[in-house]
Amino acid sequence: xxxxxxxxxxxxxxxxxQFIENEIEPHAKEMDLTGEFPWQVIKKMAKLGMFGVAIDExxxxxxxxxxxxxxxxxxxxxxSASVALTLDAHNLALYPIYHHADEALKKRVMKSLATGExxxxxxxxxxxxxxxxxxxxxxxxKKQDHYVLNGQKAWLTNFSVSDxxxxxxxxxxxxxxxxxxxxxxxxxxxxxxxGQEEDKFGMRGSNTGEITLENCEIPLENLIGIENKGxxxxxxxxxxxxxxxxxxxxGIIVRALEEAKAYAQQRAAFGKPIAKYQAVQFMIADMEINxxxxxxxxxxxxxxxxxxxxxxxxVAKLKVFSSEAATKAALDAIQIFGGxxxxxxxxxxxxxxxxKLLEIGEGTTQILRMLIGAxxxx
Amino acid sequence: xxxVKNAGIWIVASHFNGxxxxxxxELIGKASELGKAHNETVTAVVIGSDLKAEALYxxxxxxxxYAADPIFADFDSNSYAIxxxxxxxxxxxLAVVFGADDxxxxxxxxxxxxxxxxxxxxxxxxxxxxxxxxxxxxxxKPYLNGGIIVDIVCDKRNPQLATVRxxxxxxxxxxxxxxxxxxxWQCSPKAAExxxxxxxxxxxxxxxxxxxxxxxxxxxxxxxxxxxDFEKLYVLADLLGGVVGATRPLVTEGWIDxxxxxxxxxxxxxxxxxxxxxxxxxxxxxxxxxxxxxxxAVNSDANAPIFQYADYGYVGDCKSFLDELxxxxx
Amino acid sequence: MKIVVLVKQxxxxxxxxKIDPKTxxxxxxxxxxxxxxxxxxxxxxxxxxxQQFNAETCAISMGPQKAEMALYExxxxxxxxxxxxxxxxxxxxxxxxxxxIIAQAIRKxxxxxxxxxxxxxxxxxxxxxxxxxxxxxxxxxxxxNVCECPEIKNGKARVRRQSDTGxxxxxxxxxxxxxxxxxxxxxxxIHMNNIKKxxxxxxxxxxxxxxxxxxxKVGIEGSPTVVGSLNLVEMNxxxxxLTGDQKEAACRIAAxxxxxxxxx
Numbered sequence: 001x002x003x004x005x006x007x008x009x010x011x012x013x014x015x016x017x018q019f020i021e022n023e024i025e026p027h028a029k030e031m032d033l034t035g036e037f038p039w040q041v042i043k044k045m046a047k048l049g050m051f052g053v054a055i056d057e058x059x060x061x062x063x064x065x066x067x068x069x070x071x072x073x074x075x076x077x078x079x080s081a082s083v084a085l086t087l088d089a090h091n092l093a094l095y096p097i098y099h100h101a102d103e104a105l106k107k108r109v110m111k112s113l114a115t116g117e118x119x120x121x122x123x124x125x126x127x128x129x130x131x132x133x134x135x136x137x138x139x140x141x142k143k144q145d146h147y148v149l150n151g152q153k154a155w156l157t158n159f160s161v162s163d164x165x166x167x168x169x170x171x172x173x174x175x176x177x178x179x180x181x182x183x184x185x186x187x188x189x190x191x192x193x194x195g196q197e198e199d200k201f202g203m204r205g206s207n208t209g210e211i212t213l214e215n216c217e218i219p220l221e222n223l224i225g226i227e228n229k230g231x232x233x234x235x236x237x238x239x240x241x242x243x244x245x246x247x248x249x250x251g252i253i254v255r256a257l258e259e260a261k262a263y264a265q266q267r268a269a270f271g272k273p274i275a276k277y278q279a280v281q282f283m284i285a286d287m288e289i290n291x292x293x294x295x296x297x298x299x300x301x302x303x304x305x306x307x308x309x310x311x312x313x314x315v316a317k318l319k320v321f322s323s324e325a326a327t328k329a330a331l332d333a334i335q336i337f338g339g340x341x342x343x344x345x346x347x348x349x350x351x352x353x354x355x356k357l358l359e360i361g362e363g364t365t366q367i368l369r370m371l372i373g374a375x376x377x378x
Numbered sequence: 379x380x381x382v383k384n385a386g387i388w389i390v391a392s393h394f395n396g397x398x399x400x401x402x403x404e405l406i407g408k409a410s411e412l413g414k415a416h417n418e419t420v421t422a423v424v425i426g427s428d429l430k431a432e433a434l435y436x437x438x439x440x441x442x443x444y445a446a447d448p449i450f451a452d453f454d455s456n457s458y459a460i461x462x463x464x465x466x467x468x469x470x471x472l473a474v475v476f477g478a479d480d481x482x483x484x485x486x487x488x489x490x491x492x493x494x495x496x497x498x499x500x501x502x503x504x505x506x507x508x509x510x511x512x513x514x515x516x517x518x519k520p521y522l523n524g525g526i527i528v529d530i531v532c533d534k535r536n537p538q539l540a541t542v543r544x545x546x547x548x549x550x551x552x553x554x555x556x557x558x559x560x561x562x563w564q565c566s567p568k569a570a571e572x573x574x575x576x577x578x579x580x581x582x583x584x585x586x587x588x589x590x591x592x593x594x595x596x597x598x599x600x601x602x603x604x605x606x607d608f609e610k611l612y613v614l615a616d617l618l619g620g621v622v623g624a625t626r627p628l629v630t631e632g633w634i635d636x637x638x639x640x641x642x643x644x645x646x647x648x649x650x651x652x653x654x655x656x657x658x659x660x661x662x663x664x665x666x667x668x669x670x671x672x673x674x675a676v677n678s679d680a681n682a683p684i685f686q687y688a689d690y691g692y693v694g695d696c697k698s699f700l701d702e703l704x705x706x707x708x
Numbered sequence: 709m710k711i712v713v714l715v716k717q718x719x720x721x722x723x724x725x726k727i728d729p730k731t732x733x734x735x736x737x738x739x740x741x742x743x744x745x746x747x748x749x750x751x752x753x754x755x756x757x758x759q760q761f762n763a764e765t766c767a768i769s770m771g772p773q774k775a776e777m778a779l780y781e782x783x784x785x786x787x788x789x790x791x792x793x794x795x796x797x798x799x800x801x802x803x804x805x806x807x808x809i810i811a812q813a814i815r816k817x818x819x820x821x822x823x824x825x826x827x828x829x830x831x832x833x834x835x836x837x838x839x840x841x842x843x844x845x846x847x848x849x850x851x852x853n854v855c856e857c858p859e860i861k862n863g864k865a866r867v868r869r870q871s872d873t874g875x876x877x878x879x880x881x882x883x884x885x886x887x888x889x890x891x892x893x894x895x896x897x898i899h900m901n902n903i904k905k906x907x908x909x910x911x912x913x914x915x916x917x918x919x920x921x922x923x924x925k926v927g928i929e930g931s932p933t934v935v936g937s938l939n940l941v942e943m944n945x946x947x948x949x950l951t952g953d954q955k956e957a958a959c960r961i962a963a964x965x966x967x968x969x970x971x972x
Contacts, residue, residue, distance in 0.1 A: 008907035049900030496932030529936035573849030702958035
């Protein structure tokens with residue numbers, strides 16, 4: 001990394017951390033308790049330009065690279081993983097538009113999305129299929145001057161707060177993965193029905209639920225990129241999503257470690273701080289080790305991504321490792337806090353509930369281990 | 379009367395609306411204590427117009443020197459510093475001390491620069507130490523939010539300059555029997571030396587209850603999450619006949635005027651009774667509470683530093699405890 | 709109009725600070741550095757004046773090489789130019805030496821400066837000497853504790869300042885030095901879109917040689933004040949911790965209060 005890039009990263013981290021401490025941290029607990037979408041926080045983030053850090057300046061972004069993307073997510077997750085997830089979901093839907101949509105479509109939507117004026121959601125998962133993305137049931141039938149979309153999408157983050165939805169649908173039912181295309185659906189489309197919100201046990205400040213497409217007519221120019229290339233686009237997007245999960249996991253580990261360290265140093269038992277006991281030291285050491293390992297993996301993946309190399313295998317390893325490490329760090333932090341750790345009064349139980357999602361979303365740990373193992377044994 | 383040269387502690391008097399400030403008296407008190415112990419005369423120097431400079435003798439000054447001129451009617455750091463420089467070059471005192479107020483904060487840096495000598499600002503106490511035949515003014519200065527007190531000395535040059543925060547030193551009781559003749563300093567300041575002009579003054583008027591003079595202080599800190607909860611302290615203060623004080627964050631929040639801030643950046647208080655609710659007790663606050671007979675602290679964190687200062691402590695929520703306490707007293 | 713803002717990088721003292729009992733200095737492992745909060749206010753005012761008068765703004769900071777981070781922040785906020793004053797010869801400079809160095813830097817860099825702004829003091833050492841000291845070195849008027857954006861008209865400024873007893877309105881000719889206290893302006897966060905450009909900007913470094921200063925007038929040699937012993941503020945009283953439920957403790961304290969209050 002050259003000097004301006006180092007400065008850029010440090011300046012970015014400092015700026016977002018200060019913003020988050022003043023504007024997000026005071027609301028992080030409340031949004032977890034109420035499960036309400038933090039519109040005010042999101043508007044402030046948009047005003048600061050946090051929705052387009054890695055988007056080119058010509059589209060209203062900040063023109064930085066993947067480093068910037070993960071720094072913002074990590075810092076957000078350190079305070080509120082929910083808010084980080086909201087941004088991640090937005091980035092995911094934005095990615096295929098930015099990289100594959102034609103100029104006309106980009107002109108229509110990119111600016112409002114890169115500035116965070118409007119939010120978007122990425123619809124791949126369905127009630128009947130999650131990680132098995134080639135098997136989607138949602139269909140898109142081409143008519144003379146429009147497509148008709150039918151189907152259901154589940155577990156969409158930003159499902160009821162978005163203005164744009166990027167939907168994966170089958171344009172060729174006989175072709176499996178090669179018959180999938182991505183479409184942009186506008187919120188006001190009469191064929192789009194917004195369903196129920198999930199009552200999640202973690203990431204409660206994020207907005208997750210189901211949508212239904214019922215004879216949803218969209219103009220031909222809302223096709224993103226080339227017909228039947230959607231699966232490849234979606235997989236690329238998932239790589240970015242997994243990188244984001246790595247960053248969010250790191251944010252959670254950092255917070256768990258900070259909380260556990262502070263608590264262990266001030267809480268006394270049998271006449272000395274519990275930090276002086278080896279059992280506690282070992283848990284703290286594991287957090288440090290896992291944090292170091294996760295960071296190293298993330299740095300490696302980001303560097304590859306910045307060079308334009310394929311990251312599919314490495315990002316899968318990062319995602320499996322860091323998400324498991326985050327859950328473990330949060331659980332250990334609870335253990336160090338003892339009874340207090342089990343109470344909602346303290347922040348560590350939230351970390352645990354939030355962390356668990358990271359092992360499930362964007363490809364479960366099991367699917368990713370299969371992917372990695374199969375590749376090794378190829 | 380002939381003034382002593384190459385020695386002595388000088389106090390530069392600050393004044394407002396024709397009255398000397400309390401810190402002027404505090405400094406004279408401290409200087410005469412140091413002067414007696416180390417055989418140094420204490421000279422109070424006044425620059426201004428229409429002031430009753432002889433009053434400074436009552437507080438313990440050995441000499442009062444007065445530069446009077448209508449030009450000095452309004453404070454201007456440049457013209458004051460020019461006159462002071464002339465005096466310093468003539469008498470070369472050992473040390474010159476100012477209050478860390480509107481006067482001292484602006485004049486002292488100018489004077490130090492003119493004389494190319496050392497200055498430490500915002501001290502909380504002064505001592506004199508004799509080392510290798512030189513009397514060193516030990517300037518006690520808080521650092522890092524008051525967690526550390528640093529001793530600063532200026533060992534190679536004279537005069538040794540310092541400003542001291544108001545309210546940090548005890549104010550001597552005036553003794554009208556102590557008096558003397560005010561020495562007139564011949565001066566002819568020029569209007570061109572005035573670089574600033576005060577056009578308007580707006581006094582704050584809520585200084586009626588002076589917290590430094592109060593014997594019972596009820597203080598609140600960040601443990602109070604809402605302004606209306608904090609304001610219940612006034613109910614307790616009324617029941618006990620005391621005054622409400624606060625820590626810096628609450629002043630920053632705008633919940634209470636800064637004249638009621640206790641601590642190093644606010645006021646030093648020495649009440650007979652002090653009760654701190656929801657105050658964690660950072661050093662910069664606690665060192666502002668001196669010589670209490672009874673110090674009570676209530677805080678939700680058992681490890682809060684305030685308990686190290688307290689005679690009685692209770693671990694609990696300050697808001698509900700306050701309600702309970704008020705109902706007990708009623 | 710040309711505005712210079714003096715900026716100091718200080719340890720972040722906004723949270724709980726820890727002091728290492730051995731070195732008697734800040735435990736820096738956990739602490740980050742920030743722009744002195746009052747200097748941030750000065751920067752905010754400078755940016756307001758930039759908008760109002762199309763003023764050219766320059767931030768100057770004296771410190772180690774790593775203090776340049778504070779200057780990159782200034783640039784990202786919208787300050788036009790930044791200068792770092794840094795030289796090993798300057799290490800150990802007290803306020804007297806510091807004002808000499810800074811005044812010289814301003815004379816060299818912006819000889820036709822209109823206004824010099826800085827915080828009323830730095831929160832680490834709380835001296836507040838640099839502003840008036842620089843004014844003295846440059847023969848300029850100085851108004852301290854300014855709390856609103858100055859009014860500028862016909863080469864004169866009118867400012868509102870916090871005084872010991874309230875507020876004052878003070879006027880003076882320009883150029884002048886203003887030290888800034890709390891203002892009502894909210895400091896702006898740096899917008900993400902400014903970061904890349906600021907990070908790639910050039911920051912000029914000024915040294916002993918480029919400032920053409922005498923070695924003996926700066927650093928430890930040029931500093932008459934010496935830091936003697938450092939003492940931790942500590943206090944350990946015999947504290948009676950009341951146990952039991954809140955009602956019990958409150959009644960006990962109420963009794964103590966009444967007894968002492970009667971004696972007053």
